[in-house]
Amino acid sequence: MNKIIVYEHPDFHGLSMEFTDDIPNLVQKSFDNCISSVKVIGHPWVLYEHLYYKGLQWVYEEGEYRNVSRHDIVSSLRLITEDLSDPKITLYEHSNYKGKEIVLTCETNLCYSSFDDMASSHIVQKGAWVLYEHPDRGGRCITARYGERVPDYGALSFHDCVSYLRPLKPGKGTVTAEVLLEKKEEKVTSVIIDSICGLNSTDHEQTFSTSLSKEYESTITENFSFSNSTTISAGTTFSLDVFEVKNTFTLSVSNTFKVEKGKSESHTETRKVNITLPLIIGPHTKLSVSVIRKEVDVEVPVKLTITRGKHSVIEYGEYRCHSGLSLETEYKEEKI
Incomplete structure (x- = not known):
């Protein structure tokens, strides 16, 4: 079973709801902009700032989180369903998969490479990934999923921003x-x-x-x-x-x-x-x-x-x- 339990207040207090499928609109569930702590069972979940998976996003793998990154701001939820056992992603220097490229299969700090703040497009061959603006999982982030081809980071306002990335881990199953x-x-x-x-x-x-x-x-x-x-x-x-x-x-x-x-x-x-x-x-x-x-x-x-x-x-x-x-x-x- 893959599910997320969301709570109104920190430390799992207040009202709560449980979801097992994507929720594009928490307004319809009467739980919009009120999530402050979560419990994740199984595969990871992505929490979005706006309806229909828009705006800032935060990823939570299996575990209990007494405080989410931003309280009372989540409006949609999405379950990661990919096979996460053997991750692989290719980053490209320019839009439309052009210029230099780098292939990664594990968590990587690009500050230690010649590809820091350089990526403008990507293709995910396996698994699901989180790409971060700053080292040590800091700053804004975007998720990248299997089969996904993102030819231009312009729409995401993420050109030349990626400094750190990691593959998502599966739950115990x-x-x-x-x-x-x-x-x-x-x-x-x-x-x-x-x-x-x-x-x-x-x-x-x-x-x-x-x-x-x-x-x-x-x-x-x-x-x-x-x-x-x-x-x-x-x-x-x-x-x-x-x-x-x-x-x-x-x-x-x-x-x-x-x-x-x-x-x-x-x-x-x-x-x-x-x-x-x-x-x-x-x-x-x-x-x-x-x-x-x-x-x-x-x-x-x-x-x-x-x-x-x-x-x-x-x-x-x-x-x-x-x-x-x-x-x-x-x-x-x-x-x-």
Whole structure:
């Protein structure tokens, strides 16, 4: 979801309204010239001084802004919808894309180049950009969007003014996860974690009334790994619907595993198993009872659909789970 919440007063006080589409005329929404703070979710928004996207403009990326640049002056709003993942812009020295040119793909201070206060036209090949009059994002600014060809800055009163520019960044976006169960890999190992022994050296059957009850601590550890080239930023969260393995060694995991980029999650559970010796052990017989933990390791690829604005990309990650919660006992008799 891409939206902006606008507030009448600073610090998110007073009346508020929420928008998810371009608003060319805030008069029709009864919210003209009264915005003083905003919250942006998803892609950036541009705020304009006048109706129908005219006059001064200010750009706000995802975040919370307790004070906008100019209070009580905004009359229209526009959502940036472009794919912002791979920006590129070409600036030209003269109008109609003539003279010297410079191609940029990242935030740049033109004061450190030979192109300061020189641009008079541009073409945006990818993404969306903000062009500033002064260094460090100062002075007036204009937005430049994908596919846009501006042959002459004269109409914008921006000839030979650009000293700084930056590409707009996408919001965190939404992530949808699909577990690819058909590609699941599973490995089960058995580990003896305890044993007890009963011994009958006589020529007669021997009766026992001994029982043993102990608690054993076992763990489940779940984690999620992203591809090395992931575009998902730290702090992004999404839920993963976790499966259950339908066999003898069922994974006792939560139905939903919450993934957060930059963190791993694990938890410990305590399981109790009761071990009871048989009442009768035969003559010259040794009885061994072992407590066995079945450890299950599962790896499953996960398809991630990342949606930012109106654009979606697909990546792959991997869910991993190690479970040692399956405990059982094994009895073995030997003649002595």
